[in-house]
Amino acid sequence: MTDRVANNPADGLQRAGRKPPHVFLVAGEVSGDHLGAGLMRALRDETGDVRFSGVGGAAMEGEGLQSLFSLSDIAVMGFVAVIARLRTIVARVHATVDAVVAARPDVLVVIDSPDFTHAVAKRVRKRMPDLPIVDYVSPSVWAWRPGRARKMRAYVDHLLALLPFEPEAHARLGGPPCSYVGHPLIERRDELRPAPGERPPLAQAERLNVLVLPGSRRSEVTRLLPVLGETLARVAAASTRPLRFVLPAVSHVAPLIREAVAQWPVQPEIVEGEAAKFAAFRQAHAALAASGTVTLELALSGVPMVVIYKVSPLEAQVRHFLTITTVTYANLILGEHAVPERLQWDCTPEKLTQTLPPLLDETPERQRQIEAFSRLEAAMAIDAESPSAKAARIVLDQLRR
Secondary structure (H helix, E strand, O other): OHHHHHHOHHHHHHHOOOOOOEEEEEEOOHHHHHHHHHHHHHHHHHHOOOEEEEEOOHHHHHOOOOOOOOHHHOOOOOHHHHHHOHHHHHHHHHHHHHHHHHHOOOEEEEEOOHHHHHHHHHHHHHHOOOOOEEEEOOOOOOOOOOHHHHHHOOOOOEEEEOOOOHHHHHHHHOOOOEEEOOOHHHHHHHHHOOOOOOOOOOOOOOOEEEEEEOOOOHHHHHHHHHHHHHHHHHHHHHOOOOEEEEEEEOOOOHHHHHHHHOOOOOOOEEEEOHHHHHHHHHHOOEEEEEOOHHHHHHHHHOOOEEEEEOOOHHHHHHHHHOOOOOOOHHHHHHOOOOOOEEEHHHOOHHHHHHHOHHHHOOOHHHHHHHHHHHOHHHHOOOOOOOHHHHHHHHHHHHHHO
16 A cells, blocks of 8 residues: 555545645646646546646636636737736736745646746745746757756756657756656547548548638737738639638637738638637648647648748847757657748748648648658657646646655
């Protein structure tokens, strides 16, 4: 019995006769919200009874969290966007720290969005030095500003990595203890993969389905929508086959997207909600996608894509400090440039009109991506334990210690 308690943090907590563990979670944007929701479910499965507090969005609220404030207050990215919302963001950081201190939780889990969540973690560590702090999702220290890894040791007790190469990167850079837990998308691959007939082969399809994915943050959506609107018009005019454009939109930027798209000469079908988004993925033949987690969703779904992104001129100077040659997750994991990228000055309707159409025909460009994606799941594989369950086990282990 002693060995079982030692190997199962949940058993140790229950047998010690403690109250249900209190986990404080802080997510800063939509992708972190989904990660947090999966972690909450796994923690509940592990413990049978757990209390949650913190900051999250619709997915985490669906698991029982009462968020301190709306994610839209802090879900911004980039120097210019952050500066524009700085007063609100700083106020939310201090409000979150005060809430953690007042709640006296057993463990703090910060999820992605390091500009916000790490500001919270640093301040909590000063005011509650004995509180275990777990960081779910590694900042891109392997891409730029590698010195951040060593600095994280002061306020992060354990780091949960989504990408298989990240533990080695943190060990090399002097970062905190880091475990690869697997990407939660692995748990949802059945939702991403088309059923028979759901994605007809190109030769048999009455029309080709093209996904348009401008991102989930207001700043990136605002910059990419004008480019996408003109690109869709050009691609549709040049195509010899009927095209259906589908634009999955997250709820907090959907009004902005609908207003902009209303002026486009070619109207995409806008869908909201995760079920509709994944259904669109299963039907899609190709995609134009903003850099981010959505590109990994597309790769696991087997959808060839062009990855796009634009930032402000000031933010673009960061490229001089990058230590990687690609920003696409599938490329990074596989160690090859299978997915083409059109970033910043290359992100133009002219360039996209040249890059997208070959993915809508039986071309070497299309086959190269499909073959690369077939190897992706093996490269991301973990043991039989699900990513969320593995993350939950490590969180509970930190709590127990």
